[in-house]
Amino acid sequence: MAIFDKFQSLVAARQELAEIGIDPFHVEMERTLSATEAVINGQYTILAGTNNYLGMTFDPACQEAAIQAIRTEGTGTTGSRMANGSYSSHQALERELADFYGWRDAIVFSTGYLANLGVISTLAGPQEIVLLDGDSHASLYDSCRLGGAETIRFRHNDMADLEKRLRRLGERTAHTLIVVEGIYSMLGDTAPLAELARLKEKYHTYLLVDEAHSLGVLGKQGRGLVEQEGVQEAVDFIIGTFSKSLGTIGGFCVSDRPELDLLRYTSRPYIFTASPPPSVVASARAALRTLRHEQQGRELRTRLWRNAAQLYEGLSRLGYSLGPQSGPVIAVILGDKKQALLFWQQLLACGVYVNLILPPATPGSDALLRCSISAAHTPVQIEHIIAAFAALQKTTDHYALQEYWLADSPAGIRPT
Amino acid sequence: MRNNYESVLAQVKAGLAPFIKNGSELTEGTNLLRDLGLDSVQVLEMVLELEERFDISIPVNKLSDVHTLKDLTQVLTNIIDASHQPISRHGDI
Numbered sequence: 128m129a130i131f132d133k134f135q136s137l138v139a140a141r142q143e144l145a146e147i148g149i150d151p152f153h154v155e156m157e158r159t160l161s162a163t164e165a166v167i168n169g170q171y172t173i174l175a176g177t178n179n180y181l182g183m184t185f186d187p188a189c190q191e192a193a194i195q196a197i198r199t200e201g202t203g204t205t206g207s208r209m210a211n212g213s214y215s216s217h218q219a220l221e222r223e224l225a226d227f228y229g230w231r232d233a234i235v236f237s238t239g240y241l242a243n244l245g246v247i248s249t250l251a252g253p254q255e256i257v258l259l260d261g262d263s264h265a266s267l268y269d270s271c272r273l274g275g276a277e278t279i280r281f282r283h284n285d286m287a288d289l290e291k292r293l294r295r296l297g298e299r300t301a302h303t304l305i306v307v308e309g310i311y312s313m314l315g316d317t318a319p320l321a322e323l324a325r326l327k328e329k330y331h332t333y334l335l336v337d338e339a340h341s342l343g344v345l346g347k348q349g350r351g352l353v354e355q356e357g358v359q360e361a362v363d364f365i366i367g368t369f370s371k372s373l374g375t376i377g378g379f380c381v382s383d384r385p386e387l388d389l390l391r392y393t394s395r396p397y398i399f400t401a402s403p404p405p406s407v408v409a410s411a412r413a414a415l416r417t418l419r420h421e422q423q424g425r426e427l428r429t430r431l432w433r434n435a436a437q438l439y440e441g442l443s444r445l446g447y448s449l450g451p452q453s454g455p456v457i458a459v460i461l462g463d464k465k466q467a468l469l470f471w472q473q474l475l476a477c478g479v480y481v482n483l484i485l486p487p488a489t490p491g492s493d494a495l496l497r498c499s500i501s502a503a504h505t506p507v508q509i510e511h512i513i514a515a516f517a518a519l520q521k522t523t524d525h526y527a528l529q530e531y532w533l534a535d536s537p538a539g540i541r542p543t
Numbered sequence: 544m545r546n547n548y549e550s551v552l553a554q555v556k557a558g559l560a561p562f563i564k565n566g567s568e569l570t571e572g573t574n575l576l577r578d579l580g581l582d583s584v585q586v587l588e589m590v591l592e593l594e595e596r597f598d599i600s601i602p603v604n605k606l607s608d609v610h611t612l613k614d615l616t617q618v619l620t621n622i623i624d625a626s627h628q629p630i631s632r633h634g635d636i
Binding site for chain 1: 583602603626
């Protein structure tokens with residue numbers, strides 16, 4: 128028992144969740160119907176918490192590419208690239224990513240988490256310093272811990288605080304990596320990249336941007352916030368993931384620095400993990416082709432931003448407190464954990480699935496109902512989500528809630 | 544001039560004063576989480592206050608073994624000494 132003693136508070140918290148009837152962190156999708164629809168608890172549900180920003184999981188070209196790859200190359204690679212060798216498709220995907228950014232090289236990892244771990248833990252060892260935005264994803268914190276770098280957190284998006292910390296480092300800034308995200312995953316706000324680029328140049332540091340939530344979403348060609356802000360020349364490393372806008376799983380780092388290739392020989396999360404299977408690589412390549420296609424990519428982003436604006440405006444009109452920027456991540460900020468839990472449960476009863484985020488996973492001490500929007504959502508589905516949020520404001524009674532919601536929800540969408 | 548532990552301790556006690564809600568008396572043995580009832584957000588605010596007070600950055604990985612006021616003071620003393628800056632430049636002692 129002794130090694131489990133530290134989980135006692137977790138056991139109590141989980142019991143509290145179990146009493147509401149469904150564990151919000153262990154939801155079963157009984158059937159997945161499309162990129163935006165599933166059956167949960169036997170009920171037809173609109174998915175608004177999947178990070179499936181471009182709806183690529185059900186894109187026919189991606190599906191077909193994955194099926195073909197399984198037929199011709201098998202279901203898995205059964206080992207790491209250093210030991211088992213690379214498939215030609217791994218290398219093709221890396222060339223295509225490098226070409227997309229117009230940079231020298233790219234390395235593919237088996238997940239986005241591993242991409243951060245593999246790059247940052249290897250670049251920043253005990254002799255280096257990482258200056259990390261306070262709202263960064265857990266994978267970025269874990270990367271610093273694995274590498275053993277001196278890790279200094281700066282206030283979220285606060286460039287005066289960052290500069291103060293750069294000044295304190297003196298000549299050590301030459302050994303410093305600044306790490307930020309394009310779109311922050313919880314509140315959906317973006318990093319002030321122009322100012323970050325200026326500070327990076329002034330203090331001669333390195334700059335890494337994690338575009339996990341902004342790849343395919345921002346920028347004229349969908350490369351992310353770095354492209355949108357026109358600062359790519361100031362950025363040393365961009366990290367991305369295949370598990371959001373590209374609809375599969377995996378991650379990558381792209382850089383113009385010739386030294387990037389050295390990471391293949393030293394990065395433990397790269398060396399000691401089985402490489403992505405052929406089907407994953409094939410669907411990531413197909414999704415990247417669609418994203419890069421001038422017309423298709425632009426249409427997907429147009430639909431995504433139209434949907435995001437519809438939801439952000441709808442929830443604003445209802446008076447909900449939201450994250451600072453409209454975008455594919457829309458966070459409804461609720462002060463109270465119990466209210467958030469109740470709302471989350473009632474949204475699900477109305478056939479709407481969002482992410483419940485509780486402290487300490489949230490910035491500050493607020494609880495969040497985090498919505499992520501997809502290009503694959505229809506305007507009617509977004510109306511349905513808004514109607515469910517509207518019903519929450521009228522009653523907390525389960526049955527009355529469903530009546531309000533059925534009255535407000537657009538025709539054509541009903542639980543099965 | 545090297546900063547000594549006692550002068551840092553006095554400054555840390557002053558810096559933590561706003562975070563003491565339950566009238567607890569701060570001693571070197573005070574456990575910052577358990578005895579002061581601070582949550583993770585308040586700990587972050589406390590760290591930011593101490594960083595401002597001493598004009599230093601406290602690395603996240605230096606805090607993992609900090610439990611008591613004594614642990615915290617020792618970590619801060621080491622950082623301040625390593626920066627070769629006399630505490631009197633930043634503090635009021």
